Amino acid sequence: MATLTDIGLAAAINILSAVAFLIAFAVLRLQPINDRVYFPKWYLKGVRGSPTRSGTFVHKFVNLNLRSYLRFLEWMPAALRMPEPELIDHAGLDSAVYLRIYLIGLKLFVPMAILSFAILVPVNWTNSGTLENSKVEYSDIDKLSISNIPSGSQRFWAHLVVAYAFTFWTCYVLLKEYEIVASMRLHFLASEKRRPDQFTVLVRNVPPDPDESVSELVEHFFLVNHRDHYLTHQVVCNANKLAKLVKTKKQMQNWHDYYQLKYDRDPSKRPTRKTGFLGLCGDEVDAIEFYTSKIDELSEKEATEREMIKNNSKSIMPAAFVSFRTRWGAAVCAQTQQTQNPTLWLTEWAPEPRDVYWQNLAIPFVSLTVRRLIVAVAVFFLTFFFMIPIAFVQSLANIEGIEKVVPFLKPIIEEKTIKAFIQGFLPGIALKIFLILLPTILMLMSKFEGFTSLSVLQRRSASKYYLFILVNVFLGSIITGTAFQQLNSFIHQSATEIPKTIGVSIPQKATFFITYVMVDGWAGIAGEILRLKPLIIYHLKNFFLVKTEKDREEAMDPGSIDFASSEPQIQLYFLLGLVYAVVTPFLLPFIIIFFALAYAVFRHQIINVYNQEYESGAAFWPDVHGRIITALIISQLLLLGLLSTKHAANSTPLLLVLPVLTISFHRFCKNRYEPAFVKYPLQEAMMKDTLEHATEPNLDLRAYLLNAYVHPLFKDEDDDDSFSGGGEQEYETKLVPTKRQSQKNTPVPSKYNGSSSPSLPEIVKEQL
């Protein structure tokens, strides 16, 4: 078991590596050449242009101002300086509220740490004689933890009282936070400009009618049943095939550009490629011509597909976006049942246009139950049995297996160092690959479940991922053995035994989790700010593909907060903090450092880097709240189990009260605040309608809404003749007002023969 010195050493190493990351970041971000990697948000907003400042040639790529390197942490105060309302304006409510999750971490754990160190640490430390006398190995940390108290001691009352204090404090913070976020959301929705989704409802499962097309049917239905409010509608087309074609065409275009650029640089030799599989075999042909013909072919296919979708009634899905004259009318339609059969004419709020997940719009209602059942079973098996396929792959991926498949590699593999490497490394790789792929797998599952907006998909994936982390990281680290073995032993244990089994192991694992927090938390967050992968990809793209300023804009990958995978990871820290707050308070400072660092880093990223894909108005908050409550209840149950093994038995009924109180607190919050995230109050809608009617009596709403919910692939086409003009882009500027128009839309003089971009590769070549 680790001593304080060990932990100190580990902390030092991790702090050093984190600092190394931060310094690397500080250096890299100051280089103008990396500007688009570290400040893409500002480019997208049009505030920042390509570095064309005056100065020497080299200045454009390398920052030689040494003084700026000295202030290598200056981004931190800068990131913290932007006030919250401006942040909401700048990056949207989702991002601003996401940051509050880290803030909650600080709000929860800083007072907890103070209280613990003031009360529990002295109580634990001053108790002498238990650990010293026992033959069990112990460390200094254990002297600070509850392990140092002997069974049946009266000192456990201190822990009991502190557990109560922590529960009330957590509930208080959560309540306040729910209140703030709910009011932020309501304020955000209220102060929003006109948005198409305020007027629009998504109607699914329009029943088939032999006499009328879907479009006519929808129109007639709503003209009858919402006659004072119905305005217009937009049927949904099945454009999945077209989307595939467009994607392929874009890939071909990229290859074409690549070869074209290659040829331009070295006109003496025309680039060639082979026609076969992956360009590895087959006849050799001229690459540029090959891709040109491919692109032409695809363009033709695309055109016919477009025609087909427009004219063929089979590609019309039984779903439509129905828009209303007033927000009131839309709010009414979204919240009510339309027909006797509750599986037909399903209405729900339309997600905002960017948020729509178009592929899932046509899934029939009946199949949804089956799909959800399948996914539920799949998630269960994935969580508890994921080791089985991996073990299978691992058993294949050993030396003998490889030698059998590729015998000609035998001499190489038999080499001693390589053999050792394979044996040590290969089994781990299978697991690592699985863990990297996991969020993608979970997202695919969520998509299969049939949700129609990206925000909901992310939330559902996050729930699944949380379950996985809870079972496999948290429980898996405490109790050895695979999740399946745990499950098996839990089933065969009584309900009161389970918290005991886990609770007893909790204090022993404190050092492990401290290391985990440092490695995964600290270093991970510091790595996040470095953006190594986007940095490399950007420079590769820049080198091979970029010809124009527009290409460079596309090569930029600002990314966005990946709620589906990052939120469950934060939740793990909440869980660790709450579980160890009473048991081993020594863990708290490490978690506090994590939350503080993460808050600063993500605030910086949100301000400077991320470009949010959609805006759900913090609709994820009930999930976040619910998971912290779950963590709180788990911590209470584990403490109960731990104390009951310590023969502090008369504390059991007192501790049992805590989860009951917590659950009823949760129910109260659910009743009080959750509707703000699900429903849209009519008073609100009526107020905005009245206001709008007074200020803009001549507004042509029909024209405004006409193309809002056209499939993105058709939107580009319609751009020229549609009212809504710039489509998505124009829409976005409406959402977040900027001081300048985006460069993407303003005609930029081609700088192809100018100073900056084309010469970039040469610079890089020189450096190689």
Added chain:
Amino acid sequence: MATLTDIGLAAAINILSAVAFLIAFAVLRLQPINDRVYFPKWYLKGVRGSPTRSGTFVHKFVNLNLRSYLRFLEWMPAALRMPEPELIDHAGLDSAVYLRIYLIGLKLFVPMAILSFAILVPVNWTNSGTLENSKVEYSDIDKLSISNIPSGSQRFWAHLVVAYAFTFWTCYVLLKEYEIVASMRLHFLASEKRRPDQFTVLVRNVPPDPDESVSELVEHFFLVNHRDHYLTHQVVCNANKLAKLVKTKKQMQNWHDYYQLKYDRDPSKRPTRKTGFLGLCGDEVDAIEFYTSKIDELSEKEATEREMIKNNSKSIMPAAFVSFRTRWGAAVCAQTQQTQNPTLWLTEWAPEPRDVYWQNLAIPFVSLTVRRLIVAVAVFFLTFFFMIPIAFVQSLANIEGIEKVVPFLKPIIEEKTIKAFIQGFLPGIALKIFLILLPTILMLMSKFEGFTSLSVLQRRSASKYYLFILVNVFLGSIITGTAFQQLNSFIHQSATEIPKTIGVSIPQKATFFITYVMVDGWAGIAGEILRLKPLIIYHLKNFFLVKTEKDREEAMDPGSIDFASSEPQIQLYFLLGLVYAVVTPFLLPFIIIFFALAYAVFRHQIINVYNQEYESGAAFWPDVHGRIITALIISQLLLLGLLSTKHAANSTPLLLVLPVLTISFHRFCKNRYEPAFVKYPLQEAMMKDTLEHATEPNLDLRAYLLNAYVHPLFKDEDDDDSFSGGGEQEYETKLVPTKRQSQKNTPVPSKYNGSSSPSLPEIVKEQL
């Protein structure tokens, strides 16, 4: 353990007692004197009058037509003859659908019994050698049950296949039934006449406003937010105190009538009573004068209270019934959220006026969570610890305890027979009293939870009672020991052990449950039709209080289906049937007889006796469905436990599939059919609105709705000047059209000095 002969004997006894009840009923119902006890429904509907047919004097009280006694079961075909649509017309949808629960019992268990006796009984019976060889006592019934199959036998596959067949059959029947009931409900709602609750929404938690009264506030809010639809509203007054006064006055009136009647019969002696506690001590006064003065006093108090409620703003509760111009408007308002704060301006469908539970209308939202938590905890303790207070009472209520409290009774108690009686009887009485009071206690708890309509209160009580029966009757009979001991042992057992523990005991308890079904089911149902309690009370009232025809009308107690206590009892039979269908099919015929008998009896009662208090449109069906599903899942788990102890281990995964399938079936049903019971589709509303507008363009809806939701105590007062005229009574006739007007409303010539009623007591005296 009972043999087949024992069971046959018990069955014979129970059949005989049931037949005795039925014969008693057949005799009593034919006496004209009992007409109002056995056919009150027809009196209420005005189809039947008091027996004033020509004939001798005696004929009016005793039926001397001997031929009619021969056909003593003729009521059964008569009860079954009325077709369902007419039944709905006659007694409302609630009653008609309630009968379908018994029908489901038949639909489920008749085919199950046939299949079981065709497959399982031979499979069990032909297996020889297990029970004979074992030293355990066994009975003939065990030879028919699964107990006769040795561990590890391949014959369990038959049980497995049959379990699958039963699950699918149950789900199929439930699905069909849900479909039928949902469409019945929708058809009922659609074909309904105009009803006030179609246009009305109950608004609760109107926020306080310093400048405006509640009434003004409501009006302004809805004029703004539902301006095209708002029509009128009715604020709710706190009339609980007034209700109490009115109730006391009525009691006093009853006593006054009693003494008056006594005096009239024997004018020589003026009746007196004492003024003290319960009329047992204090000064002796003239009884008639005493009660006259009491009544005058109360009338005065009542009048001032009425004035106070009308003029004092403090008696106005922050709730109102808001009526809309159209059903569409009401449907919209009931289904949407009104303001940002989801705890203010809560809207829900108004229950129909008869269904409103007025006392609960003013409970603030915040206290609801607390109230529900308290009740949840209370139900938990009531269910699992109810034996503790009863044991305490029992320990007091023994011989020594009584001798201590009332020493002068000692000589009597010490008598041998009396002592034996007390010792044998008293402990049981405490339990019996508790069980009789239980539904009342549960109803009080539900009222405390704050639901606002009688139908919801009944449904909630039913849920609680079901839990109690499940734990204390079903589990309590299978596993000996109190519920608390069971709970304790379950907590200390593993999750897989619990079904095993219970499952193993299941076959052994078959004979017990067969007896239970006969005693509780058969005899209970036969007792139900006899209506002994209403019969006695009616004749007592008739003797002591009745002066006029109107009094007699009031003395009649038709009663109604007590959903809160009778439905959970039926559910116990479903549970028994499903659990034993595979294990001991021999139990099924007994359950089938119960369902058949109960169906006939309740159909008769519903047609001839019960007068429904309210009409909820079969809103209870989702609960019924859910509880049958619960029973199905319990049966599957117990079979799983039983088979796993029988070492038919490879059947476990196959059996585990069943509950998963059942749960997802339940979720499908919930999605597909439950909205029909909760929401009101807009299309439906719009259709009815349009139709009504076309047929009655000049309808004065405001006048129609004006007094619909006045508190019943104020309604009587308003009767003379209000538009709605006959109030509740007129409303009722609107609901269920009858061929004649109710006698209550048509002026009946007083028959005081006539032939029938006043001479009744003399007849009875003669018979004594």
